[in-house]
Amino acid sequence: MFTSILKKVALAGGLVVSALGTAAWAEYPEKPITMVIPFGPGGSHDLNARVITSIIPTYLEQAMIVRLTPGAGGQTGTQEVANAAADGYTLLFTHNYVDMLQQYVTDVPYDPLTDFVPIARVNYAPIGVVVRADSPYETFDDLIAAADADPGSIRMSHSGNWGALFVPAAQIMLARDISFNLVPYQGGGPAMQALLSGDADVTMGFPSTLSGQIDAGEIRVLATAGTDRMFDDVPTFAEVGVEGDVGFMHRVLVAPAGTPDEAVAKLTGAFAELIEDTTFTRMMGRLNESIELLDGPTYQALREEQAVAYKELVDQLTGQ
Amino acid sequence: MLDDFITGFGMAFRLDTFLMISAGLFGGMLVGALPGFTTLLAMAILLPISFFLDPIVGIPFLLGVYKGGIFGGSIPAILVSMPGTGAAVATSRDGYKLTQQGKSRKALDMALCSSVFGDTVSDTFTMLMIFPIAFLVMQFGPPELFAVLLLSLVIIAATSGKNPLKALVMMLLGLWLSFIGTDPIGGVDRFTFGVFELRSGIPLLPMLIGVFAIPEIANVVMRSDKVQKLASVMGERLTFVEFRRCFRTICRSTAIGTGIGVIPGLGQVVAAMMGYSAAKNASDHPETFGEGELEGIAAAEAANNAVNGPTMVPLLTLGIPGDNVTAILLGAFVAQGLRPGPQLFEEQGATVFAILVAMVIANLLFLIIGYLSIPFFARLVQIKTSVLVPLVLMFAFAGTFVFRSDGFDLIMLVAFGVFGLIARAAKFDVMPMVMGFILGSPLEYAFGQTLSMGNGATWEFLFSERMGAVTVLLAIPVIGIMLWRRLSKLPAGSH
Numbered sequence: 001m002f003t004s005i006l007k008k009v010a011l012a013g014g015l016v017v018s019a020l021g022t023a024a025w026a027e028y029p030e031k032p033i034t035m036v037i038p039f040g041p042g043g044s045h046d047l048n049a050r051v052i053t054s055i056i057p058t059y060l061e062q063a064m065i066v067r068l069t070p071g072a073g074g075q076t077g078t079q080e081v082a083n084a085a086a087d088g089y090t091l092l093f094t095h096n097y098v099d100m101l102q103q104y105v106t107d108v109p110y111d112p113l114t115d116f117v118p119i120a121r122v123n124y125a126p127i128g129v130v131v132r133a134d135s136p137y138e139t140f141d142d143l144i145a146a147a148d149a150d151p152g153s154i155r156m157s158h159s160g161n162w163g164a165l166f167v168p169a170a171q172i173m174l175a176r177d178i179s180f181n182l183v184p185y186q187g188g189g190p191a192m193q194a195l196l197s198g199d200a201d202v203t204m205g206f207p208s209t210l211s212g213q214i215d216a217g218e219i220r221v222l223a224t225a226g227t228d229r230m231f232d233d234v235p236t237f238a239e240v241g242v243e244g245d246v247g248f249m250h251r252v253l254v255a256p257a258g259t260p261d262e263a264v265a266k267l268t269g270a271f272a273e274l275i276e277d278t279t280f281t282r283m284m285g286r287l288n289e290s291i292e293l294l295d296g297p298t299y300q301a302l303r304e305e306q307a308v309a310y311k312e313l314v315d316q317l318t319g320q
Numbered sequence: 321m322l323d324d325f326i327t328g329f330g331m332a333f334r335l336d337t338f339l340m341i342s343a344g345l346f347g348g349m350l351v352g353a354l355p356g357f358t359t360l361l362a363m364a365i366l367l368p369i370s371f372f373l374d375p376i377v378g379i380p381f382l383l384g385v386y387k388g389g390i391f392g393g394s395i396p397a398i399l400v401s402m403p404g405t406g407a408a409v410a411t412s413r414d415g416y417k418l419t420q421q422g423k424s425r426k427a428l429d430m431a432l433c434s435s436v437f438g439d440t441v442s443d444t445f446t447m448l449m450i451f452p453i454a455f456l457v458m459q460f461g462p463p464e465l466f467a468v469l470l471l472s473l474v475i476i477a478a479t480s481g482k483n484p485l486k487a488l489v490m491m492l493l494g495l496w497l498s499f500i501g502t503d504p505i506g507g508v509d510r511f512t513f514g515v516f517e518l519r520s521g522i523p524l525l526p527m528l529i530g531v532f533a534i535p536e537i538a539n540v541v542m543r544s545d546k547v548q549k550l551a552s553v554m555g556e557r558l559t560f561v562e563f564r565r566c567f568r569t570i571c572r573s574t575a576i577g578t579g580i581g582v583i584p585g586l587g588q589v590v591a592a593m594m595g596y597s598a599a600k601n602a603s604d605h606p607e608t609f610g611e612g613e614l615e616g617i618a619a620a621e622a623a624n625n626a627v628n629g630p631t632m633v634p635l636l637t638l639g640i641p642g643d644n645v646t647a648i649l650l651g652a653f654v655a656q657g658l659r660p661g662p663q664l665f666e667e668q669g670a671t672v673f674a675i676l677v678a679m680v681i682a683n684l685l686f687l688i689i690g691y692l693s694i695p696f697f698a699r700l701v702q703i704k705t706s707v708l709v710p711l712v713l714m715f716a717f718a719g720t721f722v723f724r725s726d727g728f729d730l731i732m733l734v735a736f737g738v739f740g741l742i743a744r745a746a747k748f749d750v751m752p753m754v755m756g757f758i759l760g761s762p763l764e765y766a767f768g769q770t771l772s773m774g775n776g777a778t779w780e781f782l783f784s785e786r787m788g789a790v791t792v793l794l795a796i797p798v799i800g801i802m803l804w805r806r807l808s809k810l811p812a813g814s815h
Contacts, residue, residue: 181775
């Protein structure tokens with residue numbers, strides 16, 4: 001009852017451009033689609049989703065409603081979608097670490113590869129390793145050398161175990177055979193604050209959170225994810241000996257396995273149109289988010305690779 | 321800087337800003353008054369509206385939703401003993417007693433006036449002292465947070481209820497309940513007995529409604545022969561004399577709330593409880609607290625609203641959101657092309673001041689909107705008991721369910737309701753349990769972080785590097801003084 005009031009508020013706010021009158025067609029989608037986010041409000045997924053769902057109704061001719069279902073590190077929302085009817089009306093907006101890594105860390109009541117099919121990878125965020133501007137570590141190798149000389153002496157603040165900052169940190173540790181003292185914080189914001197206040201020696205961040213600090217001269221970037229340089233004078237992970245799909249957070253929309261092809265095709269088409277929408281590109285640009293659409297089958301191949309890499313990582317870290 | 325301030329002051333005085341703030345306040349108040357709908361969720365849903373508005377309109381609109389929502393949460397707390405958030409728990413204690421005494425309108429008025437006062441003073445203070453506050457914020461890391469949380473818990477246990485030992489038992493129970501679920505640091509399941517739903521921990525909302533509202537409903541139902549009503553009249557409005565009587569308390573709570581707002585990670589729940597405890601402790605008549613004391617409402621509401629100003633500081637000065645509310649505001653900022661960060665003040669000083677001024681305007685507008693709306697809310701108690709009781713019960717269940725549409729939460733609601741009844745019969749106050757539960761998670765997290773930071777050498781780390789140990793040592797005299805004052809005030813033979 002109240003949800004419908006809230007929906008009306010959202011409608012009145014000019015969010016949903018779609019004509020509800022056309023909803024009488026027996027063609028998908030004939031009612032609003034729910035996008036479940038397995039995290040709390042205010043995070044980068046929430047923000048990305050707010051932009052997507054305020055524009056995509058134009059192309060779906062239906063509203064898309066965000067439902068935040070945080071809990072158990074993302075498992076609560078994920079399980080909800082795994083159990084939902086595979087009719088295309090309940091989708092999950094997640095990222096690769098929750099999607100593919102969590103299954104190796106704990107018992108999850110679903111199988112990511114067989115219970116879900118990817119619809120669209122909307123974008124990805126490459127991570128950067130950063131220190132304070134007054135840090136003694138001028139280069140990535142300085143940092144590695146210090147960690148090598150006194151293992152565990154370098155404190156790295158991250159956004160929670162097996163999260164988007166922890167996993168690349170662990171991958172770097174394995175790739176370069178060093179060890180950081182990984183200290184968890186409740187989110188990327190507090191982790192950055194710990195770096196600035198001196199509680200941590202190094203942290204990581206995505207372009208949207210880093211750029212303000214870089215411009216203000218508060219932090220120095222030592223390396224960025226991938227093979228292409230993000231900054232002219234900063235080496236990539238590949239250049240400093242950290243190879244592979246390390247440090248990319250893929251934001252991906254998945255549906256329960258068995259969702260009708262017609263629904264998948266409609267959604268895929270809507271996303272292809274969405275990324276051409278000028279309001280969408282302008283909003284994402286302001287958020288400092290890239291738009292790098294990958295369709296379901298292409299991303300599925302990436303998921304299968306992630307499954308292998310993450311299993312290996314978890315086995316090595318937990319010593320199994 | 322002064323130029324920016326003056327420009328910003330002028331920028332905020334726009335008719336559309338005023339109108340959107342009012343819309344936000346009113347909407348936020350309605351959403352906040354419905355159990356199960358959090359202010360945070362309302363802000364997240366309304367966030368995209370701000371994308372398409374001018375920054376000086378869109379961001380104040382969201383701030384309006386936030387401020388309206390916090391007050392809205394106090395409405396069911398006062399009228400039907402149903403606090404929807406931890407911040408309203410302290411308010412519900414005296415507020416509901418006043419409603420039973422037929423003074424609900426007075427109670428709501430006091431909640432409004434002290435909220436607006438606390439908020440306005442803290443916002444103004446923040447505006448004037450933004451850089452010193454920014455410096456202070458950076459001094460608090462996990463060890464300090466742990467120490468302050470521990471101190472808060474001890475103060476709550478020592479000051480709540482008539483029997484500190486019973487309070488301590490309940491608090492330990494609350495702490496234990498907070499440990500159920502996935503360990504926040506290591507990710508290991510604890511006390512879940514293999515139940516998947518318990519992995520994300522015990523949800524707060526069913527606990528709040530269960531232990532506070534269900535026993536009150538049962539109380540009314542079971543004594544229907546004595547014509548016990550929830551209440552029947554809404555009574556008079558608050559008088560200036562009554563406000564004046566509580567003014568010292570309001571000022572104290574405002575100071576406490578502002579101070580707590582500076583410490584990242586503490587928040588409104590701690591502020592409300594500390595404000596309440598301090599007022600009770602300083603009072604000549606502490607026995608009236610919990611029995612329908614207007615001062616109790618004033619103490620809790622001024623404190624939890626005073627948190628608002630300083631929590632904005634890390635966002636405005638560093639571009640770092642300290643909690644979920646500021647994280648949503650960060651989204652509104654960046655979508656507007658305002659990039660929060662250390663350079664924001666240099667580039668957009670006037671806009672930042674305009675937003676801060678809009679916060680103060682929102683408070684003043686809220687005084688008017690709230691004052692005009694209170695009679696409508698207060699009228700709720702005039703509904704016949706035979707209708708009101710089922711209605712409240714429906715809201716209790718619907719509110720619990722709607723929060724995340726999980727049937728498991730309803731089981732929790734009933735379980736906590738039964739527990740609340742038993743605790744009441746055994747004369748155990750449930751408040752320390754709820755506080756232990758709410759503060760247990762951040763306490764444990766801060767402890768885990770401290771252990772990680774020390775890298776195995778925790779004690780050396782604490783004593784050589786950090787203020788944490790100092791704060792723990794400070795706690796002992798504070799508690800000693802409080803206990804001594806309390807015991808010396810009790811009439812002879814009562815303990």
